[in-house]
Amino acid sequence: MVFTVGLVPLIWILIIFPKDCILSQDKELEDFHISLTNLKMTVSKPGVVLLTWDCNVTDDIQKDTKYTVSVRKSPGSEPEENRISTKYFEDKMELHRSLSFNVTTSIKHVELSTEAHYIPEGFNGTSAENFSCVAYNVTFMNCSWVVGREAPQDIQYFMTLRQGETVEKCQHYKKNSFKRHIGCNFQNLSISFGSKTYALIHGSSKISQIQIFDKWFEINKYERLNPPVNITLRQNQQDVIVEWKKPETNYPACDECFRYHIYTDDVSKNKKINVTVKDQTSYQISGLNLDRVYTLKMRARLENLDKNYEWGEWSPSIEFGNTVPSRFYIIVILVIMAILIAVFSILLCQRYEVMQKLFPPIPQPKNKLSDINQCDIDTQSLCPTNVQPSQKAETEEIFITSVEEMA
Ligand SMILES: *[C@@H]1O[C@H](CO)[C@@H](O)[C@H](O)[C@H]1NC(C)=O
Ligand SMILES: *[C@@H]1O[C@H](CO)[C@@H](O)[C@H](O)[C@H]1NC(C)=O
Ligand SMILES: *[C@@H]1O[C@H](CO)[C@@H](O)[C@H](O)[C@H]1NC(C)=O
Ligand SMILES: *[C@@H]1O[C@H](CO)[C@@H](O)[C@H](O)[C@H]1NC(C)=O
Ligand SMILES: *[C@@H]1O[C@H](CO)[C@@H](O)[C@H](O)[C@H]1NC(C)=O
Ligand SMILES: *[C@@H]1O[C@H](CO)[C@@H](O)[C@H](O)[C@H]1NC(C)=O
Ligand SMILES: *[C@@H]1O[C@H](CO)[C@@H](O)[C@H](O)[C@H]1NC(C)=O
Ligand SMILES: *[C@@H]1O[C@H](CO)[C@@H](O)[C@H](O)[C@H]1NC(C)=O
Ligand SMILES: *[C@@H]1O[C@H](CO)[C@@H](O)[C@H](O)[C@H]1NC(C)=O
Numbered sequence: 580m581v582f583t584v585g586l587v588p589l590i591w592i593l594i595i596f597p598k599d600c601i602l603s604q605d606k607e608l609e610d611f612h613i614s615l616t617n618l619k620m621t622v623s624k625p626g627v628v629l630l631t632w633d634c635n636v637t638d639d640i641q642k643d644t645k646y647t648v649s650v651r652k653s654p655g656s657e658p659e660e661n662r663i664s665t666k667y668f669e670d671k672m673e674l675h676r677s678l679s680f681n682v683t684t685s686i687k688h689v690e691l692s693t694e695a696h697y698i699p700e701g702f703n704g705t706s707a708e709n710f711s712c713v714a715y716n717v718t719f720m721n722c723s724w725v726v727g728r729e730a731p732q733d734i735q736y737f738m739t740l741r742q743g744e745t746v747e748k749c750q751h752y753k754k755n756s757f758k759r760h761i762g763c764n765f766q767n768l769s770i771s772f773g774s775k776t777y778a779l780i781h782g783s784s785k786i787s788q789i790q791i792f793d794k795w796f797e798i799n800k801y802e803r804l805n806p807p808v809n810i811t812l813r814q815n816q817q818d819v820i821v822e823w824k825k826p827e828t829n830y831p832a833c834d835e836c837f838r839y840h841i842y843t844d845d846v847s848k849n850k851k852i853n854v855t856v857k858d859q860t861s862y863q864i865s866g867l868n869l870d871r872v873y874t875l876k877m878r879a880r881l882e883n884l885d886k887n888y889e890w891g892e893w894s895p896s897i898e899f900g901n902t903v904p905s906r907f908y909i910i911v912i913l914v915i916m917a918i919l920i921a922v923f924s925i926l927l928c929q930r931y932e933v934m935q936k937l938f939p940p941i942p943q944p945k946n947k948l949s950d951i952n953q954c955d956i957d958t959q960s961l962c963p964t965n966v967q968p969s970q971k972a973e974t975e976e977i978f979i980t981s982v983e984e985m986a
Contacts, residue, residue, distance in 0.1 A: 615691040618682055623669060625741055626777035626793055630668040632682050632693060644684055651679040671775065675699055675706055675792050701790035704729030707736050707780040710792060714772060714802040715892070717827050723753065723762035724780060724792070731786035736760045741777045742770040772799040772829035804828065804879045804891030807839060807860075812899050817869065819899060822861045826879050826891065834858070836881050840890060843867075843875045845900070873900045 615634045623629040636644060648668045649658040653676045661668065672678060677699065683692040707724040714720040726734060737760065740747040747770060753762030770776060775795055782789030807823035825837050835858050843864060844851035856862050867873060874896040881888045 613686060613689070613691070615682065615684060615693045618680065618693045618695045620678075620680060620695055620697055622674065625779060626671055626674065626795060628670060628672045628674075628678070628697075630680055630682070630695075632666055634666060634684065634686075634691070636686060640686060644686060646682055646684045649681045649683075651681075652676065671777070671795050673793050673795060675790060699790050701782075701788040702729060703790065705731070705734070705782060705784075705787060706790035707782065707792040710778070710780065710794060712778075712796075712798070712801045714768075714798045714829070716805060717829050718766070718768050720765040720768055720798060720801075721753075721762065722765075722778070725761060726755070726759055727782075727790075730782065730789070731784045733786055734759060734782055734784050734789065736780050736782050738763045738778065738780045740765070740768075740770060741779070742774055745770050768798070768829075770798075772802060773797060799829065799881070800886065800888070802829070802881075802891075803889060804881065806892050806894035807877050807879050810875075810877060810894055810897060812875065812897060814869065814899065817865065817867070819864045819867065819869070820861060821864065821875065821877075823877060824860060828881075832881055836883055838880050838882050840878050840880075841875065842877070843873050845871045845873050867900065869899075870901045872898060874898055 613634065613636055615632060617631075617633040619631050621629045621631075630648065632646075634641075634644070634646075642664075645662050645664050646666070646668075647660055647662050649660045650670065650672070651658045652672060658679070658681070661670075668682075674697075678697040680695045680697075681692060682694075683690065685691070705727045708727050710722065710724045712720055712722040722738065724736070726736075738749040738752075747765060747768060749760075749763035749765070751764040751766070752760040753764065755761045774797065776798055778794045778796065780792040782791070805826040807826055810821065810823045813820045813822070821841060823839070825832075825834065837858075839856040839859075839862075841852065841854050841856060841862055841864075843853075845867075850867065852864055852867075854862070875898075876896045877894045878891045880890045
């Protein structure tokens with residue numbers, strides 16, 4: 580509704596050049612003046628322009644008459660030409676720019692033409708600018724824009740999407756600090772991502788008349804696919820087989836239209852796999868040293884002949900390879916510790932011997948206690964407890980075994 584209210588008073592300038600001419604070459608038409616007049620532009624539906632004109636030829640001439648309609652969709656651009664045999668022409672157009680129309684025909688070798696121009700209403704620079712959208716997660720879309728440079732202080736913008744009779748009004752506006760709408764989050768779009776969609780942002784203000792911003796586009800051109808689903812890894816001896824399912828999309832996309840990007844690297848980023856896979860939902864990764872830890876992530880995009888889409892979201896990273904430290908490394912660490920302890924003990928002993936030579940122990944009078952302490956030197960059987968010596972022996976044995984394993 581808002582849209583129609585905005586467009587009804589659109590100023591459009593109609594300049595008509597009636598070209599009357601006497602078709603003297605043709606005896607039958609000799610007495611008639613034929614004219615191409617009254618070129619009119621109307622907005623038949625939001626974003627759709629209907630051109631009509633008059634050409635007062637008789638019906639039998641009319642059936643052979645072809646009109647060339649050329650439309651310049653923005654100043655300075657090349658006009659788009661269409662050849663038709665009806666006296667009207669309808670097409671999707673963006674109405675935030677000025678448009679020029681020119682209809683020409685040739686009847687009995689006489690050229691006729693007429694022209695019309697359209698200028699959007701409102702003040703330049705008041706419309707929403709730098710409009711962009713990103714569609715994601717199957718039915719979601721975020722759009723954003725900036726407030727026009729010449730927009731008045733009380734400006735507010737409103738956005739609608741249309742596809743045929745389906746209208747999606749923005750429900751969740753993103754606002755700037757002055758509470759101006761500068762974006763919209765659509766959560767559950769029921770319109771098709773693959774068909775032409777008309778986005779319209781109109782502005783309201785009590786101070787000045789605001790220009791509209793509008794755009795025809797296919798949402799899927801701005802779609803960021805979800806990552807592939809159910810990614811599984813199967814580990815063989817030396818290979819890893821990755822399998823996945825194509826991500827859910829808004830509209831049915833053929834299996835062959837998907838491309839997948841697989842990225843794998845190890846923690847030290849020495850070895851990486853960076854491949855794009857076509858037409859398949861599995862991939863075999865070879866040549867990795869699976870004693871290391873790797874991470875794998877994937878993303879998807881669509882591709883067909885006329886369009887190259889952006890890559891979608893990355894999947895969460897999946898770890899594979901040897902995610903527990905290997906026995907080999909544990910043994911190496913044990914062996915190094917054993918060697919260090921051995922070296923340290925030898926050094927300690929040597930130092931102790933030197934000390935003993937430098938400062939020989941002073942002989943002391945014997946007592947009962949020291950007698951008992953010395954017992955292990957003499958005979959073990961006399962000791963009060965023989966636990967300690969046996970513990971010592973066990974510890975030594977462990978270290979010795981470790982050293983042997985290394986060798
Ligand atoms: C066509 O229109 C022009 C001017 O509008 C008029 O002069 C002429 O007689 C008309 N011709 C026919 C065939 O009606
Ligand atoms: C309309 O376009 C034709 C060629 O495309 C050109 O010859 C003619 O001058 C144009 N008419 C006007 C009124 O601009
Ligand atoms: C608005 O801008 C268009 C070109 O973008 C220009 O042709 C037109 O004269 C401008 N109008 C005003 C009122 O400045
Ligand atoms: C819109 O984007 C263009 C180029 O990215 C920039 O020059 C311009 O200033 C932007 N407009 C506004 C109102 O920020
Ligand atoms: C994607 O959409 C589903 C339902 O359609 C929702 O549960 C989920 O939270 C959404 N995920 C994101 C990242 O928006
Ligand atoms: C869309 O907007 C919502 C809310 O501002 C934000 O949480 C989300 O990350 C946006 N998604 C994308 C893909 O930009
Ligand atoms: C999304 O919209 C469709 C129909 O428009 C409805 O059937 C569905 O329940 C909605 N889903 C959510 C999550 O709102
Ligand atoms: C992914 O796996 C889950 C559980 O194994 C299953 O229910 C679901 O259908 C699978 N999705 C696809 C797209 O195959
Ligand atoms: C992966 O390969 C693509 C080209 O195939 C390249 O653009 C991208 O930078 C590579 N990524 C890394 C992390 O090497």
